[in-house]
Amino acid sequence: MWLNLASVEERLATRYIGRRLLYFTSTGSTMDSARSEAEAGAPEGTVVLAEEQTKGRGRFGRAWVSPAGKNLYLTLIMRPALDRLRSLSIVSPLAVALAIEDATGLTPRIKWPNDILINGRKLSGILIESEFSGPSPEYALVGPGINVNLDMEEAPEIAQIATSVKRELGRETSREELLAGFLNRFEQLYDGAAKSDAVHDQWRSRLDTLGRNVHVTFRDQVYEGRAEDVDRDGNLILVEPDGARRVIEAGEVTLRA
Numbered sequence: 001m002w003l004n005l006a007s008v009e010e011r012l013a014t015r016y017i018g019r020r021l022l023y024f025t026s027t028g029s030t031m032d033s034a035r036s037e038a039e040a041g042a043p044e045g046t047v048v049l050a051e052e053q054t055k056g057r058g059r060f061g062r063a064w065v066s067p068a069g070k071n072l073y074l075t076l077i078m079r080p081a082l083d084r085l086r087s088l089s090i091v092s093p094l095a096v097a098l099a100i101e102d103a104t105g106l107t108p109r110i111k112w113p114n115d116i117l118i119n120g121r122k123l124s125g126i127l128i129e130s131e132f133s134g135p136s137p138e139y140a141l142v143g144p145g146i147n148v149n150l151d152m153e154e155a156p157e158i159a160q161i162a163t164s165v166k167r168e169l170g171r172e173t174s175r176e177e178l179l180a181g182f183l184n185r186f187e188q189l190y191d192g193a194a195k196s197d198a199v200h201d202q203w204r205s206r207l208d209t210l211g212r213n214v215h216v217t218f219r220d221q222v223y224e225g226r227a228e229d230v231d232r233d234g235n236l237i238l239v240e241p242d243g244a245r246r247v248i249e250a251g252e253v254t255l256r257a
């Protein structure tokens with residue numbers, strides 16, 4: 001079943017997020033479609049949404065499984081000032097987690113920096129890309145993929161490590177409700193993060209990673225240690241075996257045995 005956009009719009013309570021919605025039945029990647037829109041001057045809050053992606057991509061050059069009509073694939077165009085750019089990687093996973101919780105009662109956790117997990121399996125991932133003009137960001141692209149009504153038998157290649165809302169809940173969920181919920185939460189959290197630390201604290205309290213012994217892979221380097229905390233910018237603070245503290249901006253975490 002295709003998305004009912006009127007039903008998404010009815011549920012929107014935002015001022016600027018999702019007020020312009022571009023909808024594709026199929027596209028290569030919503031990241032690329034959104035990039036063209038951003039280059040052409042699309043206003044902040046524009047959403048590019050697709051029922052299917054033929055070249056959906058994940059972090060580290062991986063593919064993102066993107067069959068038609070089952071899940072949510074979207075990219076949000078933001079135009080943050082430099083001092084708000086980092087808050088996107090805090091706000092985005094928290095907005096996904098809260099939208100899922102609001103719609104289903106499930107309580108997803110966040111794996112630093114921005115994977116959304118349930119029962120240890122990945123339910124959603126987010127790509128964030130930014131484009132600078134000199135020292136200032138011109139735009140940022142926030143692209144969540146959320147496995148909503150995916151039957152895991154349809155995606156055996158990821159069934160061990162990934163899950164869907166349907167699998168966890170045992171029934172289908174309205175994609176319209178989830179999408180509008182995400183956009184509503186995103187605007188509330190993004191505006192809130194500019195005003196107080198509460199959003200950061202809420203994100204931190206959902207992190208699955210803290211206190212664990214981890215490996216973090218970033219740009220061909222592997223760091224090892226205990227994930228002690230996160231700082232105000234969302235960087236991970238790792239305590240290495242010799243006691244040194246290392247601040248890591250981005251990367252992929254694996255739990256150490």
Ligand code: BTN
Binds near residue numbers: 029143
């Ligand atoms: C990850 O690897 O965890 C990030 C996955 C991001 C997938 C989404 S789906 C919508 C948007 N378009 C893409 O091609 N990727 C992101």
